[in-house]
Amino acid sequence: MNRPDGSKDGGAAMTEDDARRVLLVRAIEEEDAAGDLLTKQDRVAAHEAGRAALSGAGAKTGRKGDDLFLARRAEFAAGRLASRVPAIATALRATRWPRWIGWAVPLGAFLIGLTLNELASGRRLDLLAFPLIGMLAWNALVYFWMLVTLVPRSSKGGPGGLSRVLERLARLGQRGFDRATPVSRALGRFATDWSAASASLAAARSARILHLSAATFALGVVAGIYFRALGIEYRAGWESTFLGPESVHAAISLVLGPAAAVTGLVIPDVAGIAAMRWTGADSGLDSGGVNAGPWIILTTATVIGFVVIPRLVLALLAAVKTWRRRDSFTLPERDGFYFRRLLRGAHGRAGQVRVTPYAYHPDAGVREVLSALTQDALGDGTALQFDPPVDYGAEDDWLAAAEFDADDDHHLLLFTISSTPEHENHGAIASGLRDALAVKHPGTLVGAIIDESPFRERFGDNSASSARLATRGEAWDAVMGRAELASLRLDLAASDPEKAQLMEDLVTGKRHPRVIP
Amino acid sequence: MTELHTEGTAINLSLISHTNAGKTTLARTLLGRDVGEVRDAAHVTDLASGYVLVQSGADTLMLWDTPGFGDTARLLDRLRLSGNPIGWMLTQVWDRFRERPLWSSQQAVKNAREQADVILYLVNAAEDPAAASYVALEMDVLEWIGKPVLLLLNQMGPPREDTTDEIMRWQNHLGERGIVAGALPMDAFARVWVQEGALLDTVAPLLPPEKAGAMAALKAEWEDINLARFRASMTALAEALAQAATDRESVRGSTWRDELGSALRAGRGERPETREAMTKLAERLAAGTHSSTDALIQLHGLSGKASRKVLERIAADYRSEEKTPEGAAALLGGLASGAVTGLAADLAAGGLTLGGGMIVGGILGALGGGGLARGINMAKGEDGSVVRWSDDFFADLVGTSLLRYLAVAHFGRGRGEWEEGEHPAFWHDRVRAVVEKHRETIDRLHRDARRMDAGELAGGIDDVMRQMGAQLLIDLYPKAAQVLSR
Secondary structure, eight states: OOOTTOOOTTSOSOOHHHHHHHHHHHHHHHHOTTOSSSOHHHHHHHHHHHHHHHHSTTOOOHHHHHHHHHHHHHHHHHHHHHHHOHHHHHHHHHTSOOTHHHHHHHHHHHHHHHHHGGGSOTTEEETTSTTHHHHHHHHHHHHHHHHHHHSSOOOSSOOOHHHHHHHHHHTTTOOOOOTTSHHHHHHHHHHHHHHHHTHHHHHHHHHHHHHHHHHHHHHHHHHHHHHHHHHSOOEEEBOOSSOOHHHHHHHHHHHHHHHHHHHOOOOOOHHHHHHTBOOSTTOOTTSSOEEOHHHHHHHHHHHIIIIIHHHHHHHHHHHHHHHHHHHSOOOTTTTSHHHHHHHHTTTSOOOEEEEEEBSOOOOHHHHHHHHHHHHHHHOTTOEEEEOOOBOTTOHHHHHHHOOOOTTOSEEEEEEETTSOOOTTTHHHHHHHHHHHHHHHOTTSEEEEEEEOHHHHHHHOSSHHHHHHHHHHHHHHHHHHHHTTOOEEEEOTTSOOHHHHHHHHHHHTTOSOOOOOO | OOOOOOSSOEEEEEEEEBTTSSHHHHHHHHHTSOOSOOOSSSSOOOSOEEEEEEEETTEEEEEEEOOOBOSHHHHHHHHHHSSSHHHHHHHOOOOTTTTHHHHHHHHHHHHHHHTOSEEEEEEETTSOTTTOTHHHHHHHHHHHHTOOEEEEEEOOOSOOSOOHHHHHHHHHHHTTOTTEEEEEEOOTTBOOHHHHHHHHHHHGGGSOGGGHHHHHHHHHHHHHHHHHHHHHHHHHHHHHHHHHHHOOEEOTTSOHHHHHHHHHHTSSOOOHHHHHHHHHHHHHHHHHHHHHHHHHHHHTTOTTHHHHHHHHHHHHHHHHHHTSOOHHHHHHHHHHHHHHHHHHHHHHTTSOOTTOHHHHHHHHHHTSTHHHHHHEEEEEETTEEEEEEOHHHHHHHHHHHHHHHHHHHHBOSGGGTOOOOSOOHHHHHHHHHHHHHTHHHHHHHHHHTTTSOHHHHHHHHHHHHHHHHHHHHHHHOGGGHHHHTO
């Protein structure tokens, strides 16, 4: 398969581009519950594409395999989506990190550094003044700050102010979308998801660029000095209101000492420093100072040693971090329902749901709708198995004889709202099943569905029958609540996204039994 | 039960069923009184109570409302273990509150065994017979009791043209149960008196021979009461119709030719004087509809809370007719809807706004457009022109009167809890067919109205109304022929 980021299937499973597509497809699938954009057929095909990658050469297992499945599935789905909806292709492009920032910002910094001397004070190389001392001080402050923040590694904090600006730059291509359509909702959600998920990667990238820019800026400043020094004679000197030659000597020895040691140049003694003081009331050009040549070398060596080299090392570290994060992306909410649902079928074992109708013989239509809803809620490969209906009153025998499969992810009881719920029967099978599975297979989630379709079909849809349905529903809630079983009343005559949502709540255990004391 | 010294014979019908099948609601409907407690939940009724359904001298037909069966499967398991199941059951001591299902079942069995001549076993027809397996279990219990059983299908939903399928479904399900002597639809919310008559006819042959005489007398009494009510209903409607047929209003200061001309041409361009006359006519029609509906409600023992519901339903009925705005039906639908909506509002306001603008507005609204020419005839009066209802309009008025009768007669007593919406469409078709069949007579009566007063005309209308009413009931419920041919 042609992959735009050039990474190979053999590498780590989830790259940045993979993750971007996964999150995009997730946003689409969750906002487009009706399957208008990504149809059921597409989802099945995407599922197959993911599985094909898994079963290919060098098949992976465990989390890496899961990631590979998610990545290839999303790649397939995103391909279909992007070819259908231009806005989706645009969104995928617009959320990519713009590479030009990586070289444009450092280049800009170099140019700024280069031109800085032009704005400075004529021919003087002022030993105590900006930009040299200022730049060194600024970098010292940055190193100190990094040292301080290194200790409690706060990885949770989002990107800093500057990197946020960069991120915004990266999202320049995004337009405001009309929130009314599923596509626009999905893209809005994707933008939010993506900026949160890629925050740490963006932070690493920003760090790399900023360190590099600091180095090029320093180089620019130094280069600027050399450049000008070719054509004019710099005079090195100092002046101060408060400091005497002793203090200045001490300061210069501290700052330029290491450079002097490396280059073999000698820093003058106190008398020599005193001689370099600018003299004269108006600080005329030739009224003090010495030829700046050795000082420029000393300064350059200092800048390279204190700024350029450390910054380049830091930039390299950030780059390594960037590459690592880019090629092995950590998905947010990786253990959330959406991914678990997708992964259930990834390794060949789809979700398994067992349905036991009680005092109800659901017809083929009802079975079909329930099956569709379950697949919407649990994933496309979910298998639904219907038990033969349990007769009214036969709950004790059934519970005694029933064999439960540890592989059942869910066990649902199916009732009809046409029956009057009785604590001794409908309630008994509910609490009995709940208790039995809690002991035998605590991994199986138990719930009850009360089908409203037979009632609606018979009594029609009007205010009077609705009121009656509501009363009957309350009776059911009371009986199921007393049995402490999560229950859901649904009209199983037709499937719709809203019902799938409710169903999802039920089968994921988000719906709690209404316990009635 | 120890025999007291009584002269009369009591025939006892016990309503038995699984819990919450609607026994109390049906008892209320059959008795025409709000007895017991009604709620959509299991085990609401906890003691059996008897009510007099019909009385003939010292003889009475009693209806027993019992607590429903519950937890039947477990109960039956235990019953099967005992050599004398019913004896065992009746000697058990269950706690009325903690073991409610068992206590209720015991009360039901006690009542059936000690009181019942015939057991009316009620099923919730909304359930699938195959899934409602408690029915078979409870039939086992009833078999031990050994009394004849009639299956009543409750919760049928809105009245339907054909209920045989439903009856067959249940009868097939219960197979060859010797004790089930028959099955009848009997929806507590939408049954009519002729269905009750069919029930009594089915009960009679199941009674012990010594009670046959009393039953015949009671049946006769029941028929007298119901036929009298039917006739009185038709008379009440006929009187209102006679008023409408003879009603006329003169239009001030115009020649009838001008009026007729403009009405036929545009339908809307009537002069204020004509409109005023029509308003007066419509007001009187609304008042007549109001009082005749009230009379029907009184006759059927539905006054009070129920009467408002009846009116609302009739109004809803006509509104549904309005959806097919074609010909006279649409015209009449709009008219009656306006009238009845006004009546309902009037009733809500304690009867103080009779004849208010709302009613009249509704009627005149319906008479807009082509309806005007159809609904109202202009005639030459002694001094200028006169408006009166047209032939077509009158025939439609007859039809809606019959519909109103059906609505009231089917109205059950479960309304406190719920009610259906509109009436079934097939009623409208049947009514239209019956009116069409008698159209000549109706037109003749309407022509007679030009020279008769309402009193003279009412007798003739009453006759044709009875014929049509009886015809309609027989069309809908063929078994009614037996009663109505009397």
